[in-house]
Amino acid sequence: xxxxxxxxxxxxxxxxxxxxxxxxxxxxxxxxxxxxxxxxxxxxxxxxxxxxxxxxxxxxxxxxxxxxxxxxxxxxxxxxxxxxxxxxxxxxxxxxxxxxxxxxxxxxxxxxxxxxxxxxxxxxxxxxxxxxxxxxxxxxxxxxxxxxxxxxxxxxxxxxxxxxxxxxxxxxxxxxxxxxxxxxxxxxxxxxxxxxxxxxxxxxxxxxxxxxxxxxxxxxxxxxxxxxxxxxxxxxxxxxxxxxxxxxxxxxxxxxxxxxxxxxxxxxxxxxxxxxxxxxxxxxxxxxxxxxxxxxxxxxxxxxxxxxxxxxxxxxxxxxxxxxxxxxxxxxxxxxxxxxxxxxxxxxxxxxxxxxxxxxxxxxxxxxxxxxxxxxxxxxxxxxxxxxxxxxxxxxxxxxxxxxxxxxxxxxxxxxxxxxxxxxxxxxxxxxxxxxxxxxxxxxxxxxxxxxxxxxxxxxxxxxxxxxxxxxxxxxxxxxxxxxxxxxxxxxxxxxxxxxxxxxxxxxxxxxxxxxxxxxxxxxxxxxxxxxxxxxxxxxxxxxxxxxxxxxxxxxxxxxxxxxxxxxxxxxxxxxxxxxxxxxxxxxxxxxxxxxxxxxxxxx
Numbered sequence: 249x250x251x252x253x254x255x256x257x258x259x260x261x262x263x264x265x266x267x268x269x270x271x272x273x274x275x276x277x278x279x280x281x282x283x284x285x286x287x288x289x290x291x292x293x294x295x296x297x298x299x300x301x302x303x304x305x306x307x308x309x310x311x312x313x314x315x316x317x318x319x320x321x322x323x324x325x326x327x328x329x330x331x332x333x334x335x336x337x338x339x340x341x342x343x344x345x346x347x348x349x350x351x352x353x354x355x356x357x358x359x360x361x362x363x364x365x366x367x368x369x370x371x372x373x374x375x376x377x378x379x380x381x382x383x384x385x386x387x388x389x390x391x392x393x394x395x396x397x398x399x400x401x402x403x404x405x406x407x408x409x410x411x412x413x414x415x416x417x418x419x420x421x422x423x424x425x426x427x428x429x430x431x432x433x434x435x436x437x438x439x440x441x442x443x444x445x446x447x448x449x450x451x452x453x454x455x456x457x458x459x460x461x462x463x464x465x466x467x468x469x470x471x472x473x474x475x476x477x478x479x480x481x482x483x484x485x486x487x488x489x490x491x492x493x494x495x496x497x498x499x500x501x502x503x504x505x506x507x508x509x510x511x512x513x514x515x516x517x518x519x520x521x522x523x524x525x526x527x528x529x530x531x532x533x534x535x536x537x538x539x540x541x542x543x544x545x546x547x548x549x550x551x552x553x554x555x556x557x558x559x560x561x562x563x564x565x566x567x568x569x570x571x572x573x574x575x576x577x578x579x580x581x582x583x584x585x586x587x588x589x590x591x592x593x594x595x596x597x598x599x600x601x602x603x604x605x606x607x608x609x610x611x612x613x614x615x616x617x618x619x620x621x622x623x624x625x626x627x628x629x630x631x632x633x634x635x636x637x638x639x640x641x642x643x644x645x646x647x648x649x650x651x652x653x654x655x656x657x658x659x660x661x662x663x664x665x666x667x668x669x670x671x672x673x674x675x676x677x678x679x680x681x682x683x684x685x686x687x688x689x690x691x692x693x694x695x696x697x698x699x700x701x702x703x704x705x706x707x708x709x710x711x712x713x714x715x716x717x718x719x720x721x722x723x724x725x726x727x728x729x730x731x732x733x734x735x736x737x738x739x740x741x742x743x744x745x746x747x748x749x750x751x752x753x754x755x756x757x758x759x760x761x762x763x764x765x766x767x768x769x770x771x772x773x774x775x776x777x778x779x780x781x782x783x784x785x786x787x788x789x790x791x792x793x794x795x796x797x798x799x800x801x802x803x804x805x806x807x808x809x810x811x812x813x814x815x816x817x818x819x820x821x822x823x824x825x826x827x828x829x830x831x832x833x834x835x836x837x838x839x840x841x842x843x844x845x846x847x848x849x850x851x852x
Contacts, residue, residue, distance in 0.1 A: 262664030263374060270378045271364055277641075278385040281648040282353045287396035292343045292681045293537065294398040297323050299334055300343060302740045305807065308339040321497040326707070329440040330401045348397045355403040356394045360385040362410035363613065364468060370459050375618040379637045383616035386530045386644040388651040389525075390612070395655035396537075401442040402609045408438030409445055409610060416452050428482075435484040436617050439708040443494040446487045447588045449480040454583055458576035463651055471609065487766055498598050509543065509597055516544060516551035518593040522586060522602050523554035529608070529615050536665040538674040541594075541602035547742065560761050577621035584614025600674070658682050672710070674701040689719035700732075707737035714746055721752040729765060741767075745776050760784060775810040782817065795832040801836065807842040815839035 290300050301304055304322075307313040309332065316322075317331035333351070341347025360381050367377030384390070393402035394785050412434035419427035438445035456462040456476045462467045463476075509517075520542065528535070565582050568575035592598075592607040623633035654661050659682055665675035676699040683692035696713035704707060709735035717726035727750045733743040744767055751760035761784060767777040782797025798821065801814035822828045822836040 249586055266374055267365075267368060270374060271361055274360055274364065274378065274381055274385055277382075277645055278357050278360060278673050279353060281386055281395055281645045282356070282652050284649065284656045285391075286349050286353060288345060288836075289658070290299075290343075290348075290397060291655075291658045291661070291687060292589055293396075293661075293678050294323075295396075298398045298400070299338070299348065300332075305331065305334045305338055306343075309335045309337070314377055318565040320377060324498050324500070325401070326493045326497045327441055329437065330404055330442075333400055333404055345397065348400075349395070352394050352397065352400060352403050354391075355400075355407055356385070357846070359406040359410045362407065366414045366417055369414075370455070374671045375634060375637075379620045379641070380613060380616040382637075382641040383619075383644065384613050386641055386648050387608075387612055388535060388644065388647040389528055389605045389608045391535075391648055391651040392537065393609045396654050398604075398840065399606055402606055403730075405438045405441035405445055406609060408434050408441060412438060412445075412448055413452075413455075415456070420456075432482060432486070435483055439490040440484050442627040444488045444588070444591050446490055446591060448588050449483045449487060451584055452483075453477070453480060454580045456566055456588075458580045463539060464573075479522075495596075509541075512546040513543065514595055514597060515541070516548070516555070517556040517602065519558050520544060520551055521593050522558045522589060524603050525589065525608050525611065526557075526585075526615075528605075529612055532647060533607055534668050536668055536672065536675070537605075537655075537661055538665065538672060539595075539603045540672060540674075541600060543589060544597060551807065558586070561765065572625060578618040581614040581616070581618030581621075584617065585611045588614065601839060663786055671702055672707070673699045673706070676702065677706075677712060679708055683823040684712065684715050684719065692716035700729075703808055705736055705738055707733040707735075707743065709733075711737065711740065711743045711746070714743065714750070717748060718750060718753075721753075726750045727754070741774065741776070742773075748777075748780050748784075752787070753799065757788065758782060773804070775805055778804075779810065779814055779817070782814070786817070786821060791821060791828070795821055795825075795828070795835070799832070799835045802839050807839075811839075812842050815842045819843065 251367045259492040290296075296302070297321045303318040303551040304313045313335055314332065317328040317335070322331070334348070337348050337351055363384055364377050364381035365381055368374055371377060393399045393406075412431055414429065415434050419431055425474040435445060435448055438448070453476060462472045465472075537691075542550075550745045561582065565575065581663050586608045588611040589607065592604070594602070621632065622628075654664055659679065662675045662679040662682065665672045666679070669675070680692040680694075680696035680699060683689065683695065693713065693716040696709060696716050699711035700706065700713055710729045714729035714733060717723070717729060727747060730743050730747040730750060733740060734747065739745070744763065748763050751757070751763065761781070764777050764784065767774055768781070771777070778797055780800050782794045782801070784837050785791075785797060786794035795818055798814040798818035802818065805811040805814075807815075818832075819840055822832050825832075828836075
């Protein structure tokens with residue numbers, strides 16, 4: 249009985265307060281788990297392509313940069329909204345990595361809260377959705393997606409994925425054109441961030457089964473299923489377009505490799521990858537930024553064991569759901585996990601990696617769903633299940649914090665991968681790049697040589713090695729490494745430019761000029777080759793040809809990095825040339841404002 253003067257608490261208000269507290273707690277715990285990432289730097293691993301060496305992103309949000317984002321394929325992807333978000337970050341933060349990291353964490357928190365609220369609305373419960381959202385927020389497998397600036401596509405597409413789920417729940421509550429249009433628009437926006445949203449219509453169909461309950465009545469099941477499928481057909485329009493554009497982008501960008509893998513090997517690897525992700529979901533140890541492809545034949549015991557595990561679990565859960573409706577969440581969660589991994593499972597091999605932590609960003613939600621509703625099937629008491637869930641989330645938060653610390657520092661990240669797998673050629677390659685960039689060429693040489701030994705056909709490994717040798721002044725050895733890089737990739741401009749520099753450093757000016765002549769015949773717009781040719785002219789005393797070369801570059805590219813380099817050389821040349829033609833002096837005066845006084849160099 250209530251005390252005099254008081255009223256019984258409103259259950260809905262109490263539930264809303266509990267939900268608000270859970271949401272605030274999850275948001276705070278997520279920010280604390282990813283705090284090391286907020287202090288992290290840019291990585292040499294893809295971040296230059298996405299931000300630090302991307303002139304379009306560094307333009308900010310301009311008409312030209314927006315057109316660039318929507319009209320071209322970049323880094324073997326068509327992800328215009330991702331580029332726009334990075335441009336917006338550059339508007340706000342310039343090249344301060346902390347701002348980009350903060351945006352990634354904020355997007356991840358937003359996805360977490362959308363997932364929590366949507367599951368709450370779908371199921372009418374609070375604590376089970378809180379566990380699912382907590383796993384999504386805090387699992388260390390998701391650190392790669394959040395702490396790596398280049399994976400903005402994961403966290404941004406995640407927001408639209410969760411928004412699509414929320415819009416679909418509202419549509420199912422009261423179907424109508426406007427609400428369906430919101431589902432269609434959210435899905436389409438997600439596809440403009442990452443093509444993995446192609447599996448969303450499949451997930452919506454799963455949610456129709458549970459918790460939607462659309463197919464519960466045997467008498468109307470067939471009709472309800474047909475209607476549910478027809479309802480998803482319009483969503484297949486943006487999905488089909490995204491699939492086509494993605495395949496085109498990946499093939500044009502050279503990301504669809506490893507053609508030597510047979511269909512049987514790829515099918516077998518799919519089971520190995522599913523089993524790997526399942527193991528890492530429950531015991532996330534030995535995480536690496538890059539996993540080598542195991543390339544196991546179809547009859548390998550690991551393949552057969554993985555296939556038996558995946559098919560066995562699928563059959564067992566299907567049988568359980570057939571016998572008991574209370575097992576539906578387990579089957580739906582498992583099929584969510586399997587189905588959303590299909591685009592990244594390796595049936596169409598994209599890139600050289602075998603697996604990637606970032607591929608689990610959305611699939612793990614399915615496993616968490618099944619786990620959250622498992623106690624109701626097994627009879628475990630709610631209080632005991634809650635204690636176990638809380639302990640698990642705390643352990644995940646600690647592990648995520650530790651993993652975020654590794655991602656905050658490239659050297660730590662790459663060295664850890666080598667410690668786990670000494671033959672991780674990508675880790676050796678990236679560590680060599682980092683050592684080159686930070687003035688440690690001797691260490692770079694060792695790791696670049698190891699990468700080349702592990703993958704002898706890899707041109708970039710030899711390019712890395714050549715750069716390390718050049719930095720040590722060992723130009724004859726550098727020439728050999730660079731010629732190997734060019735033999736494996738004749739179109740690699742960086743290797744050919746570096747070869748010219750090594751030839752010049754050895755005093756072999758005629759071969760250097762011949763190489764530059766070949767380059768410019770093939771690519772007349774190669775700005776770096778024109779700069780090198782003008783430097784070579786200046787070195788040989790042909791000042792007239794040199795200033796004309798520098799002026800041509802300035803005219804071609806304006807006050808870009810290459811244009812400013814040409815302007816520095818031209819101004820220095822004219823300053824040291826009393827008899828310089830008036831035309832040369834005019835051009836030097838025109839480009840001088842591109843430079844700061846302290847950046848001018850003494851001469852070519």
